[in-house]
Amino acid sequence: MDYQSTRGKVGGIPFSKAVLMGLADDGGLLLPAEIPRLTPGDIDALGKLDYRELAFQIISLYATDIPAADLRELVDRSYAAFTHPDITPVVHKDGVFILELFHGPTLAFKDVALQFLGNLFEYLLAADNARMNILGATSGDTGSAAIYGVRGKKNINIFILHPHGRVSPIQKLQMTTVTDDNVFNLAIRGTFDDGQAIVKEIFGDVDFKQRYSLGAINSINWARVLAQIVYYFHAWNRVREQTGCNSIDFAVPTGNFGDIFAGYVAKRMGLPVGKLLLATNENNILTRFINEGDYSVGEVRPTLSPSMDIQKASNFERYLYYLLDGDSAKLAAWMQTFNETGRLPRDEALAEKVRRDFASASIGNDRTLETIRDFHAGTGYILDPHTATGVATARVLAEGSRPVVCLATAHPAKFGDAVQQAIGQLPPMPQSLAGIEERESRCKIVDADTQKIRAFIEAHAL
Numbered sequence: 001m002d003y004q005s006t007r008g009k010v011g012g013i014p015f016s017k018a019v020l021m022g023l024a025d026d027g028g029l030l031l032p033a034e035i036p037r038l039t040p041g042d043i044d045a046l047g048k049l050d051y052r053e054l055a056f057q058i059i060s061l062y063a064t065d066i067p068a069a070d071l072r073e074l075v076d077r078s079y080a081a082f083t084h085p086d087i088t089p090v091v092h093k094d095g096v097f098i099l100e101l102f103h104g105p106t107l108a109f110k111d112v113a114l115q116f117l118g119n120l121f122e123y124l125l126a127a128d129n130a131r132m133n134i135l136g137a138t139s140g141d142t143g144s145a146a147i148y149g150v151r152g153k154k155n156i157n158i159f160i161l162h163p164h165g166r167v168s169p170i171q172k173l174q175m176t177t178v179t180d181d182n183v184f185n186l187a188i189r190g191t192f193d194d195g196q197a198i199v200k201e202i203f204g205d206v207d208f209k210q211r212y213s214l215g216a217i218n219s220i221n222w223a224r225v226l227a228q229i230v231y232y233f234h235a236w237n238r239v240r241e242q243t244g245c246n247s248i249d250f251a252v253p254t255g256n257f258g259d260i261f262a263g264y265v266a267k268r269m270g271l272p273v274g275k276l277l278l279a280t281n282e283n284n285i286l287t288r289f290i291n292e293g294d295y296s297v298g299e300v301r302p303t304l305s306p307s308m309d310i311q312k313a314s315n316f317e318r319y320l321y322y323l324l325d326g327d328s329a330k331l332a333a334w335m336q337t338f339n340e341t342g343r344l345p346r347d348e349a350l351a352e353k354v355r356r357d358f359a360s361a362s363i364g365n366d367r368t369l370e371t372i373r374d375f376h377a378g379t380g381y382i383l384d385p386h387t388a389t390g391v392a393t394a395r396v397l398a399e400g401s402r403p404v405v406c407l408a409t410a411h412p413a414k415f416g417d418a419v420q421q422a423i424g425q426l427p428p429m430p431q432s433l434a435g436i437e438e439r440e441s442r443c444k445i446v447d448a449d450t451q452k453i454r455a456f457i458e459a460h461a462l
């Protein structure tokens with residue numbers, strides 16, 4: 001399988017090179033040259049597999065230059081760090097299916113891909129005795145999952161930018177209490193969007209990128225999206241076993257559009273998905289796009305679901321590529337317009353096409369709290385505030401004819417303040433967080449300034 005850029009100037013790249021490249025060298029995002037289409041028989045056969053074997057089978061379709069035995073070992077090792085035997089179990093509560101994606105080391109869905117990506121980087125670098133300096137931006141969860149994925153690994157340093165004062169206290173501690181020599185946490189005076197723009201700008205300087213062998217752990221890296229496709233198949237199998245349904249909907253709390261894009265790819269592979277229900281918080285640019293065709297950027301507002309406090313959704317470019325039927329020239333022009341004006345041209349015919357696959361709702365803080373409260377009162381189950389936006393969206397938008405799977409993207413213990421506000425008690429603390437407040441912590445506060453970040457990397461890179 002070869003990879004090509006959404007902007008059309010980079011192509012014919014094998015999987016392993018695409019993983020190391022991260023952002024395409026023409027500024028676009030890498031996509032597989034084609035999305036494999038599975039038959040209903042293939043999908044039934046996948047339904048009989050456990051999570052590790054399913055992951056191996058799906059990833060094999062795209063990672064065609066990694067020998068099968070090596071890939072199997074990478075996958076097995078990546079999911080050994082999960083605390084639930086089903087890796088991403090599905091539970092049935094109050095009429096919805098909850099896909100629990102938070103049983104990895106840092107208690108958010110990011111672990112599913114970043115445990116794998118950390119091991120994959122190590123494997124690819126070892127083959128050439130090479131080094132890598134990872135640069136990533138986080139609104140709270142990617143950062144710690146990436147750090148846990150590569151902490152202490154030889155030949156890798158990691159630099160993570162998070163928005164100062166805009167992540168939850170536990171999210172911050174999960175990042176900053178990892179004091180291995182190869183980990184550098186930078187709290188920027190700005191928003192996640194500022195951090196992501198800095199990362200893209202630095203990756204866009206191809207000389208700098210090559211000189212320091214920069215690696216990407218954000219969902220601009222195709223391997224992230226790839227590993228996230230797996231749990232859509234897994235959830236389908238589990239729900240089908242229980243209900244005998246013919247198709248399902250997924251409700252996905254969304255910020256950078258990586259997770260829901262993985263669901264879109266699963267649908268294109270043949271998974272019987274009815275609608276992808278996209279949940280946003282007050283940072284609702286994607287909801288406005290889906291419902292009104294209006295893609296215009298606003299201020300990033302702090303909310304109770306801080307990991308979704310994003311306006312410029314990186315992976316949206318990958319989706320636009322398919323929406324524009326692979327017209328790279330038009331897409332490149334659109335992205336330039338967006339960068340210059342903060343908005344995309346309105347196109348009602350395209351918006352209509354979008355609504356065949358997606359429906360969306362924007363869930364404010366009050367509704368988020370109300371959903372956590374009601375769900376807890378009815379079931380005893382505690383939703384984290386991100387998952388609550390998905391459950392609320394499912395309640396508003398589900399058509400009733402198909403089961404809905406809500407992606408539980410984080411463990412509630414990461415967002416204790418919001419949970420306490422909703423139900424008057426803190427969620428139970430998982431063992432992995434015990435004593436985290438007492439651990440030594442390391443973080444540098446910096447301006448959201450590309451030159452300063454670049455200089456920091458130069459001074460600390462491998």
Ligand SMILES: Cc1ncc(COP(=O)(O)O)c(C=O)c1O
Binds near residue numbers: 109
């Ligand atoms: C807990 C949580 N939920 C939802 C999201 C949104 O996912 P995505 O950025 O892939 O749209 C994030 C951040 O990525 C997150 O950390």
Ligand SMILES: N[C@@H](CCOP(=O)(O)O)C(=O)O
Binds near residue numbers: 142218220256258
């Ligand atoms: N919500 C994310 C934002 C970054 O998204 P990514 O999927 O592109 O890494 C976070 O928690 O950092």
